[in-house]
Amino acid sequence: MYDKGKVLTGLAIFVAIVTFPVWYDLVHAQHVPKLEKPTLSKKCVADIAYMRTSHMVLLDNWRNEVVREEKRKLIDVEGKPYAKSLQMGCMKCHPDRKKFCDECHTYASVDPFCWDCHFQPKKEAN
Ligand code: HEC
Ligand code: HEC
Ligand code: HEC
Numbered sequence: 822m823y824d825k826g827k828v829l830t831g832l833a834i835f836v837a838i839v840t841f842p843v844w845y846d847l848v849h850a851q852h853v854p855k856l857e858k859p860t861l862s863k864k865c866v867a868d869i870a871y872m873r874t875s876h877m878v879l880l881d882n883w884r885n886e887v888v889r890e891e892k893r894k895l896i897d898v899e900g901k902p903y904a905k906s907l908q909m910g911c912m913k914c915h916p917d918r919k920k921f922c923d924e925c926h927t928y929a930s931v932d933p934f935c936w937d938c939h940f941q942p943k944k945e946a947n
Contacts, residue, residue, distance in 0.1 A: 854928045857920035861913065862899050877933075880907065907939045 859865075867879060883905040886892040891894045894926040895902035896910075904910045914922040926932060 852928070854924040856924055857915070857917055859914040862901070864898055865914070866877060866898055866903065866910070880911075880935075883910070907935060908941070910940065 872879070887905050893905065895904055897903075903913055912918070918936070922933075
């Protein structure tokens with residue numbers, strides 16, 4: 822005869838010990854990006870799933886259109902015009918590079934060099 826309660830408790834403790842490294846890592850995972858919510862608009866310049874994975878492609882396209890093809894036509898988000906620009910476009914709605922772009926980039930260990938030339942608007946100046 823087994824004492825079902827004891828067996829189950831023993832099993833639970835065993836599982837907890839064996840899987841300890843897994844859940845310890847989960848609980849103590851590195852800082853997950855916490856993004857500053859845009860207030861100016863409810864929508865981004867493109868579909869959110871696309872923005873998450875491909876915003877660098879979009880930025881590249883914008884740059885080529887503006888710099889090489891002279892297509893400076895403004896884009897429309899919720900009826901308001903925005904420039905195809907890093908400073909004058911993205912940063913209008915995502916004004917704090919540290920609390921938005923860098924949150925993810927630090928997490929993903931990417932360091933775009935764009936800021937070498939492009940100014941980042943200072944939040945304090947608002
Ligand atoms: C008109 C305002 C506006 C502009 C301009 C804008 N965004 Fe957004 N962006 C938003 C909003 C609002 C959200 C959040 C949408 C949501 O949560 O559904 C967002 C979400 C995002 C996300 C996804 C964040 C997440 O939650 O995972 C990325 C990445 C992003 N934007 C990058 C950019 C980049 C890069 C540019 C310039 C090419 C840009 N945005 C321009 C308003 C804007
Ligand atoms: C939701 C998370 C997230 C947000 C928010 C975000 N990025 Fe990114 N970004 C990434 C990831 C992840 C990569 C690397 C993708 C890869 O290597 O394929 C990346 C790569 C880039 C690259 C290409 C860098 C390179 O070296 O190839 C540029 C440019 C860029 N992001 C610009 C921006 C700008 C500007 C903002 C703020 C307006 C921003 N991103 C906000 C996640 C994000
Ligand atoms: C060596 C300096 C330099 C670097 C680095 C750089 N840019 Fe630019 N970028 C420029 C110049 C100069 C222009 C032309 C500005 C104009 O004609 O309005 C420009 C224009 C642009 C434009 C179109 C209009 C505007 O004013 O924003 C976009 C979008 C852009 N760059 C995005 C990026 C992104 C994204 C990165 C990083 C992956 C980047 N740039 C890195 C110098 C640079």
